[in-house]
Amino acid sequence: MNDSYLNFVNSPLGARLARSLGLPKPEVLRRYRADAPEFDGIVAVGAGPSPQLLDAFADVVAHTGMTSVAHSGAGLWVPLANRHGLMTGRFEPAERTGGSQARVRALVFDASGIDASAQLDSLYRFFHDALRSLDACGRIVVLGRPPESRATPLAWTAQRALEGVTRSLGKEARRGIAANLIYVAQGAEAGIEATLRFFLSPRSAYVSGQVVRIGTAPFTPAPDFDWTRPLAGQRAVVTGAARGIGAAIANVLAAHGAHVIGIDIPSAGDALDTTMRQIGGTALAFDIGAPDTPAQIAAALDELGVDVFVHNAGITKDKTIAKMSEAAWRDVIDINLSAQERIDDALLEAGTLRNGGRIVSVSSISGIAGNVGQTHYAASKAGVIGRVQSMAPFLAQRHITINAVAPGFIETQMTAKMPLALREAGRRMNSMSQGGQPADVAQTVAWLAHPGSAGVTGQLVRVCGQSLIGA
Numbered sequence: 402m403n404d405s406y407l408n409f410v411n412s413p414l415g416a417r418l419a420r421s422l423g424l425p426k427p428e429v430l431r432r433y434r435a436d437a438p439e440f441d442g443i444v445a446v447g448a449g450p451s452p453q454l455l456d457a458f459a460d461v462v463a464h465t466g467m468t469s470v471a472h473s474g475a476g477l478w479v480p481l482a483n484r485h486g487l488m489t490g491r492f493e494p495a496e497r498t499g500g501s502q503a504r505v506r507a508l509v510f511d512a513s514g515i516d517a518s519a520q521l522d523s524l525y526r527f528f529h530d531a532l533r534s535l536d537a538c539g540r541i542v543v544l545g546r547p548p549e550s551r552a553t554p555l556a557w558t559a560q561r562a563l564e565g566v567t568r569s570l571g572k573e574a575r576r577g578i579a580a581n582l583i584y585v586a587q588g589a590e591a592g593i594e595a596t597l598r599f600f601l602s603p604r605s606a607y608v609s610g611q612v613v614r615i616g617t618a619p620f621t622p623a624p625d626f627d628w629t630r631p632l633a634g635q636r637a638v639v640t641g642a643a644r645g646i647g648a649a650i651a652n653v654l655a656a657h658g659a660h661v662i663g664i665d666i667p668s669a670g671d672a673l674d675t676t677m678r679q680i681g682g683t684a685l686a687f688d689i690g691a692p693d694t695p696a697q698i699a700a701a702l703d704e705l706g707v708d709v710f711v712h713n714a715g716i717t718k719d720k721t722i723a724k725m726s727e728a729a730w731r732d733v734i735d736i737n738l739s740a741q742e743r744i745d746d747a748l749l750e751a752g753t754l755r756n757g758g759r760i761v762s763v764s765s766i767s768g769i770a771g772n773v774g775q776t777h778y779a780a781s782k783a784g785v786i787g788r789v790q791s792m793a794p795f796l797a798q799r800h801i802t803i804n805a806v807a808p809g810f811i812e813t814q815m816t817a818k819m820p821l822a823l824r825e826a827g828r829r830m831n832s833m834s835q836g837g838q839p840a841d842v843a844q845t846v847a848w849l850a851h852p853g854s855a856g857v858t859g860q861l862v863r864v865c866g867q868s869l870i871g872a
Contacts, residue, residue: 404812404828407835427834428577430606431538433844435656439602440465442506445492445534447527448475451514454544457590458509459485461597464628470505472527494530505531507540507601512563513585515545516556524566532574540601541580543567544593547614550586560584564612571609571867572832579609579867586856589617595853598628604848607841609832610867618800618855631851633658636707638698640689640744641714643669645813646763648676649839650711653847655680659709662702664689689714689740690732695747702748706755709850710748712741712762715781717815719774730777737781742788759850760796760803762789763842766863769807770871782807786861793859802858804849809865810836833866 410416410426420426433439444467448455455477462469463485470492471478482489492505508531510524524543535541548560563582571580581600585593592615599605600613627633637654641647642663651661661682665673670686677684685701687694715737718729741762748754767775768782789805796803810816810827816836828836842864848854849862 404835406825406828425829425834427829428537428575430577430833430835431603432606432838432840433603437603439604440467440598442536443468443470443504444507444509444601445470445472445505445531446475446478447472447508447510447523447531448477449510449512449515449523450520451516452477452511453513453546454511454585454590454593455481457585457593458511458544458597459487461594461601462487464594465598465601467506467601472531474523474527475511492531492534494534504536505534505539506536507542508532508535509542509601510544512543512545512560515559515563516551516553518555518559518562521559521562521566524563528566528570532570535574535578538577538603538606539574540605541567541570541574541578542597542600543580543582545582545584547584547586567612568610568867575832577606577833579605579607581605581609582612584612584614586614586616589615589856592618592620592853592856595620595631595848595851596857599844599848599851604844606844607833607837607866608845608862608864611862613857613862614860615856616858618802618858620853620855622853627658630656630658631853632709632847635659635709636662636702636705637709637711637850638662638664638702638707639711639713640664643672643676645815646808646811646839646842647713649843650713650846651676651682652680653840653843654709654711654850655682657847657850659850662707664698665714689744690736694740695743698744699747699751699753702753703751706753707748707758708755709759709761710745710754711846711850712744712760712785714740715763717775717778719778721774722776725777733777734781734784737778738784738788741785745792754801757800757852757855758802759854760792760801761846761849762803762805763846764789764805764807764861766807766809766865766868766871769861769863789861790859797858800855802849802855804858805861806842806845806849807861807863807865808837808842809863809868809870811842811864812836812838830870831866831868835866837864837866 567582637659643665765782
């Protein structure tokens with residue numbers, strides 16, 4: 402759906418009027434386009450004392466072709482970058498150069514060695530100097546260690562403090578800038594590339610204020626691994642794939658090289674056929690709420706197996722609980738949550754989901770914050786989060802990851818039917834001051850489905866522009 406206010410204030414006339422009246426001016430987000438460079442521009446590198454992740458980050462810079470500059474607090478970066486054969490230089494704050502230094506596309510800070518609260522000063526010095534040099538739609542990434550893995554209470558405390566810094570940066574920076582924190586477990590350094598590529602690229606345009614943990618998991622890409630088509634040769638299933646977010650997920654997974662099998666209810670058969678035909682996929686008409694559907698899906702996929710399964714299908718029947726029928730309650734819980742449990746059980750029991758596979762479930766910020774008229778929907782979406790967290794340790798035995806994405810306000814046919822006041826509130830009450838696009842959810846799902854995301858499991862990632870609801 403079109404956001405008329407966003408379009409107007411970014412027109413020449415609208416921009417002048419917004420400035421004169423002091424109106425908010427949301428940035429037109431820089432999203433991934435196949436005809437535009439995914440990685441370009443300059444990344445400014447900062448670090449606290451004893452940084453431990455710069456070497457792994459240098460590999461990512463080398464592979465993406467970005468140019469780097471080092472803040473004075475990251476004295477180790479220049480010699481390390483030289484050893485990696487990287488082009489690099491020294492970062493100078495804008496006020497010292499009179500604005501002559503080129504703006505940077507990303508700020509990356511290695512906070513992994515911070516083990517006391519006094520050392521958090523290094524974050525202040527870097528972002529105080531560098532934030533004003535960050536371009537619109539830029540990226541902020543802070544790298545740390547999982548607080549619970551630290552040896553002392555002082556170190557745990559300092560690493561936990563990184564969450565407050567990162568989320569606040571996302572709210573202060575504005576101009577379409579996203580800020581995220583990545584906790585990297587000891588020994589997981591080699592597994593950060595897929596996650597860093599996602600958070601440094603336009604693919605993460607509507608993902609901000611998130612905390613992601615990367616654990617140790619095997620992923621060694623072959624020398625000829627194609628990062629632009631990481632799912633080549635894989636089979637991916639998407640439920641609710643006929644239209645909207647499901648169709649966007651199917652499109653992005655196909656662009657990543659997967660053969661996509663789309664599932665939707667029989668009444669959506671024509672739309673499903675059209676979506677699958679456009680991407681060379683396979684359409685399967687199933688009602689996931691039917692008792693015999695899980696076994697039928699497992700049988701339909703059994704011959705070749707499946708590598709990625711995306712639970713996207715869901716329904717809403719909004720009403721306050723006092724006015725809600727018991728049948729409506731049961732339908733929403735069954736379709737949005739219980740059906741996922743039954744399908745996963747059938748796939749795992751039959752061995753249809755291959756070892757090393759990926760399960761991604763679509764939750765919602767309603768499952769985090771709740772919502773009026775959505776007790777059943779919020780329960781189902783909170784249950785999805787619980788299932789992801791509880792199943793991760795069991796699935797890890799087969800190197801299968803399970804994660805959830807929680808969309809906020811996404812521009813779809815469903816949100817287009819909302820009353821104007823509620824729709825505008827949903828759009829503006831986030832750090833980006835606008836709604837997201839189905840492609841934003843799809844790109845996040847694709848990152849979690851990536852072979853290089855083997856160390857990311859049991860986690861919830863919000864695709865909400867850093868919404869103020871449930872923050």
